[in-house]
Amino acid sequence: MRSIDALAARRALLRPFVLFFLVMLSWFVAPNALADCDTRYIAAGAYPASPQCPLKAAAADFGGMGGYVCGDPNVIAAYCSGPAGTDSTEPVSVEGGMLDNGDNCSADSTAGCGNSTSGAEPVNLYTGQFYFFAHDLAVADTIALDLARVYRSGAYDSTGKPLVGAFGVGGGLTFDTILAMSKDRQRLELRQATGIRVPFTPRAGSNGNGWDDLTSPGEYYRARIDAAGSTGMTLSLRDGRVRRFTSIGGVYRLSRIEDRNGNALVISRDSKTGAITSVTGTNGRTLTFTSIVGARGTSLISRVTDQLSRQVNYQYDNQDRLTQVTDAGGGIWKYGWDSKSRLVTVTDPEGNLQVTSTYDDSDRVVAQKLADGSTFAIAYTVTGGKVTQTEVTDRRGSIRRLEFDTNGRVVRNTYPAGQPAQQVQTFAYDATGRVTNLTSTDRQYTYTYDANGNRTSESDQYGTLHTRTYDSYSQVLTDAEAGDPQRGVTTVYTYDAKGNLLTVTDRLGNRTTQTNDSQGRPLTVTDALRGVTRYTYTRADLTGVTDPLNRTTQCTADAAGRVTAVQDPLGNKTARTLDALARTTDVTDALGGVTHFTWDRNGRLLSQADPKGVTTRYTYNTIGRPVSKTDALGRSETYTWTLAGQVQSVTDRKGQVTGYSYDEAGRLKETAFQLAAGVASTRRWNYTWDNTLDRLGGLDDYARAEPGGTERRTTSTLFYYDSVTGKFVRTLEWPRQEGDWSYRYNAVTRELDGIDMFGVTVTYSRDAEHRVTQIQSVENDEAPRQFGYGYDALGRLAQATLANGITASYTWDAASQLTGITYKRSDGSVLGDLTYGYDLAGRRTKMGGSLAKVDLPQPVSDAQYNGANQLTRWLGRTFTYDLNGNLTGDGLNQYSWNLQGLLGGITGPTTAAFSYDAPGRRRNMTVDGQQTRMVWVGDELNLLLPDDDWSKRTRLFSPYPEGGLDELTYRRIGDDASQDRYVLRDGNNNVIALTDANQHIVTQYRYEPYGKTTLAGAADANTQQYTGRENDGTGLYYYRNRYYNPATARFISEDPIGWESGQTNAYAYVGGNPVQFSDPSGLQAMGFPVPAGPMPGGGFGPRPPGSGSQGLDDWLSNPSGGTFADSNADDPVVYPDNPKGSPEKFGNITGSRGKQCLDGSVWEKDTSSHGGDQWKRWPNRKSWEKKQTPQSVWPDGRIRK
Structure with missing residues (x-):
């Protein structure tokens, strides 16, 4: 069931430029070779790669199956359906049957998850049938035209012959749905090409003209069928959708699909055979079908054409078996069959034998082999003619064991069975097959439903997590999260008579309203402050969005509804070309620069070239995982993979190797760093897991001082979790204890209530929208410090109050652009202000106010760059780089890099050394002999310890408990309250002033646009300056994943996420717009202020790509994660009975x-x-x-x- 986030929904409606920005960004952001795409629900052909994420296959088990499957939830639900009513058909799927609030998954993805019956490549683990879906063409319309075909093995007619559908033996078209009536008219059955059969029984008093379904879960529950004259039937779903059937040759065939607004897909058929001849959308877009007559007299689809003249062609053998599909791009998929007409092999357009299936005598798939030689083995336990248990041995050799009830529903899921990491889930169902209880090792979930089968509540053993009510169309009327009932608040939705959204009222009573056109599409959206956004359409396509400032962005689409151009309100136009498979091949920007992409026949990215011709190339193995990435200078990094589909090693362009190993559940067990292949690791991390919680339990960090030296453990960290929320709570560290802190969670709302850390107690208060409104900080039993936050009706930050009484007021225009910040003292007098202005395209063009102090840089005429966008000459100095693209020299200093790819040291006029923990956070810094140790709370820097002297510690306080932008608010040095400083920031998070307890400005900072910094007033030890990041005093700023040089306006190493950052130049800073954006993570640009939330890209440092290690990646990217200590192995642990000379007194x-x-x-x-x-x-x-x-x-x- 879909969960609605009211705030997110409102923002999506109110910020049209975000939509267009994301559309344009998707054109440019071709993924790098380590693209991190969601893999959780991938089941090969059931849910493989999306064309928008062509490397999703690299991180999952995509077997192809025709290629272009995009994860249609309905298709997935059908694939993951429950038991078979007979040996050849299946009933409707359980709602959420794919996964129900649990993710006890095989880490190689395709052994399956939760109570899904899907597994392997892909196989229904109850029936043993080989299933796959393929989406061969897609055309946009109000109701999309989707050419989707399905294959299922083991389907036979009454004579024992394999069933033949529109795509031959076992193959059907999703539009080929029929109604079948029993002779006594006591049973009417909806039969879908997927094999799903939904039974309808006569409605009392209908005189044999009405039937109802009261037993099937999902979309058909409480559906009704009514006779429509002598040759028609109408199926009405509870959500208002209608499907109409027309009798052709004595069979009721689907002829029309309608939504509540009357939008329709019209399915035209041959009047004699019933074969589909065309499918036409509301706005006239059409798929045209050509058919041939097969050997058994069945009409077989031979060609489908759309309005772009794209064609998909199908070929069959003399037994009506599909043998070849030529996709719209000319790629050829081949299908091989055995003597019993069971699909055995699938070969992709690149000639890879993607899957080979072996069947038993009962037509169940018992083994599969993939193109890389990896295998699945499937064993069934059959009792009384029914499967009661299935075991899938996945590609790593671990077993997923499913146990079924008499109806074929999963009641127990165990993985990896018989191993120490084993996790067990159990499921209970109601009479219609909906999950009512889910029990895992530490959680017991309960679900309730209304009379229409809509889930109304979700609870665990500690309380209610979610409650909802619905209208007659099964649309959400009210939505309450944990804690809302206690506060007496809820989010409320209203709809018109056709079920179109009219209003959303949040928990504080702020209302967003919407008007709709005759097709149910938004025409206007009026926010809670009466700002109006307008939408215009040309037939099927959105062609214009006008924001509350009357600025219009225009969009152009081709005949298939694919966006081909976007024009901003200033007339700047960005255009793209697409190939027949909807892959972007060229993007032409407003200046005429062209970005190019090339693809292989399987839809995998081969190369990406920016407008200057800087090109990156990729190669892949037989199952689509990347094996090399070659930069513009011809230097390659390479990847190897385990047979379970997880990355095994990454060899960078310098030949350094990072290796990964995993346990039987696919969780990361070790990461090892080697200077070269075949030599001992110089550093490695060992992970231990809490098998009760399936969470990371501990990490040991081992290192060698020099290659070949003795390995010693440098740190050990244990992780603990809250029993109620299951969230991370705290760490214990050896040998240091400065990282010992803990989170407190509210048992009712499940939100973070506070933090206890290093002698400070922090407590959070929230409003009805769960936003932080007050933070109280108590240090050393002093009087509490109060920080306050207020929001306007659109959820934008309106006011922030510092603990010294200074108030910051934020003003916004109707398009949610920040227009001003005013700082006032507690007596109301103005301390200073900032104002901002924008052009029609939303770019910041003006800044004013008494606190707006900007220096302009001197012109530079001596700058040179190489073919990889690397700066090679600047003001007469030569810049050099290592093979990984890291700066090694700039004519003044030399730079060295560690095996994590992070800056390790600087030599020259300035000397510096840096060390980091496992998540990549900097833990030690020594600059010109001055050592500083850093202590973190999650992803936020909290303490600086000069020379390990606790009395000189600098405490940094940021407001957002769940992570955010490190918005420094308050700073203290040691225990001297007279040195407390409260921070003023501008609209780009630059620290512009430090104020004291008396609300006086003590120190000010002014910046050039790219960050060159000048201090005015009293000198201060504060290092948080430009965009709130640390000025190291080395000429560089520390931006977490990378270091930034404000003098050259560039990062000194490549962006770890490549083009996913939204820019093609791997060294550029925020796309050349530093007056409006910052890059706090060193990964990608973001605006300010931002709501509380995780940083883009998650945590710091390198990640094991495609590791699938659940829990670890979550923790690494979770700002509420633990703290790793990093120390010298010779440091003693200090306890109260240690020598008195220690810094801890x-x-x-x-x-x-x-x-x-x-x-x-x-x-x-x-x-x-x-x-x-x-x-x-x-x-x-x-x-x-x-x-x-x-x-x-x-x-x-x-x-x-």
Whole structure:
């Protein structure tokens, strides 16, 4: 069931330029070889690669099956349907049968997930049938024209011959739905090409002219069929959609599909055979069908043509078996059959034998082999003629075991069965097959439904997570998240008589209204502040969007509805060309620059070239995974893969190797870094997993000081999770404890309530929309510091109050562009202001106000670049790079890089050294002999420790608990409150001033557009400056994944995510628009202010591409993740009974056994048991006084003194 996010829905309606930006961005952002596409539900032909993500196949098990399947939820639901009513057909699928609030998945994707009966390449694990869907053509209209064919094995007629459909033996067209009546008219059956059969029974009092379905879950529940004259039938679904059937040759065949607004697909058929001759949309777009008569007299589709004259051609043998499909791009798919007319082989247009299937005597698939030699083995347990259990041995050798009830529904899913990592899910169903209970290792979910079968609530063992109500069309009327009922709030939706959305009212009463045209498409959207966005259409296509400032963006589409050009309100036009398979081949920008893409016959990206001809090329293995990426200078990085479909190694352009290994569940077990293939690793990370929670439990970091030296463990980290929410709570670290902090969650709302960290207690308050409205910070038992946040009716930040009383007021125009920031003292006097203006295209063109202090850079005429967009000469200095594209010299300094691809050191007039933890966060920095250690809370920098001196610590405070932009708000040095500073920021998150407790500006900063920084006023140790990032004093800024040089306006290494950043130049900063955008993660541009949320691209540092290791990637990209310590292996662990010369000073707490550390923590020695003396540690004195559970207990045996 679809979940509606009211805020997201409202923003999507109110920000049309976002839509067009994303459309244009999708043209440019051809994925790099490590594209991270969603793989969770991929089941080969059932849900393979989308044309918009051509490398999705690289991270999943895409077997091809005709090529262009885009994950239609209805098709997936049909594929993942439940038990067969007979040996050859299946009933309607369980709602959510693909996956129901659980993801106990085989990590190689295609062994399946949850209560889905889908697995392998792909096979229905209850019936044993080989299934696949292929979408051969798509034409946009109000109701899309989708040429979708389906194959299913093991389907026979009453004489025992294989069933023949529109695409031959076992092959059907999704438009080929029929109604079949029993002779006594007591049973009417809806039969789909997928094999699904939905039974309808006579309606009381209908005189044999009406039938109802009251037993099937999903879209057909409470559907009704009524006779329409002597030759027609009408099927009405509960959501208002209608399907009409016409009798041809005594068979009721689908002839029309309508939505609630009367939009229709008209299916024309031959009056004698019933063969489809055309399908026509509401606005006249058409698919035209040509058929031949097969050997058994059945009409077989031989060609389909659209209005672009694209053609798909089909060939059959003399037994009516589909043998070849020539797609619209000329690629040829070949299909091989055995003597029993079962599909055995599929060969893709590149000649790869994608899958070979083996069947048993009962026509069940028992084995499959893929093009790379990997295999699936499937074993069925049959009792009383029915399958009661199926075991799939996946490509890594692990087993997914499914157990079925008498109706063929999955009641137990175990993976990897019999292994230490084994996870078990159990499912219970109601009489119509809807899931009512799901139980996993640590969760018990309960679901309820209304009379129409709509899910009305989702709960776990700790309370209700979601409640909804619906109208007669099964559309959401009210939506409440966890905690909303206690607050008495909900999101409310209203609709017109046809079910078109009219209003959305959020939990605070802010209402967005919408008007619609006769086809049910939005014409106007009026926001809660009465700003109006207007939409215009030309027949089927959206051709214009006019925003509340009356700025119009225009769009052009071709005859198939594919967007080919976008023109902004200034008349700047970007156009693209597409090939017959809807792949972008060229993008021409407004300046005439052309970006080129080439593709192989399987739809995989082969090359991408920017307007200057800088070209990146890719190659793939037989199952579509990338094996090499070659840059514009001809240097390649290569990839190897396990047979389970997970990346095994990455060899970079310098020959350095990063290796990955996995456990039996496909979770990452080890990452190892080698200077070259065949040599011992110089650093490796070992991961341990909590098998009860299926979460990351610990990480050990091992390193060698030099190649061939002794390997030593440098850090160990344990991870803990909240029992109610299941979210990450805290870490325990060895040998350091500065990273010891914990999150607090609200058991009702499941939201973050606060953080206890290093002597500071932080508490969050939220409004009805779950947004942070107040943050209270208590440090060292001082008076609380209060930070406040207010929002307008559109959810935009309207006011922020600092703890020293200064208030920032934000103003916005009707198009949600920031127009001003005014800082006022608590007495109402204005401290300073900023104003902003924009052109018709939404680009920031003006900045004013008393705080707007911008310096302009000097002109540069001496700059040269090579064929890889690398700066090679600047102001007479020569720049050099290593083979990975990292800067190694700039004529002044030399730069070295570690095996993680992160800057390791600088030598020259400035000397510096840097080290990082496993997620890639910087933990130590030494610049010109001054060492600083960094402590993080999730992805946010929290403490700076100069020379490991706790008394000199700098605490940084950012407002957003769930991660965001590191918007520095407050800073303290040591315990000296007189040095507290409160931060003023501009509209690009630049720190422009530091104020003291008396609301006076003490220090100011001014910047050139690209960040060259000048300080005015009192000198300060603050390093957070340009866009809120750290000025290292080396000439570089630290932008998390990369380092940035404001002097050259470029990053000094390539963008890790390549063209996914939205720009083709891997070194460029925010697409040349630094006055409006920043790049806080070093990955891609983003505007400011932003709502609280994860950073683009997730966490820091390298990722194991396509690893499929659930839990680890979530943690790495989760700002609420733990803290890894990074330390010298020779450092001793410091405890209260260690030598007194340590930087951690301990004092006795009178009248107790406790000792308090300078960091605020309290320690007690426990000598009672546990096999030896141990120390217990509380994060602060308050938690110790309240006798809360201590955060760490460490045996003395682990302490090196």
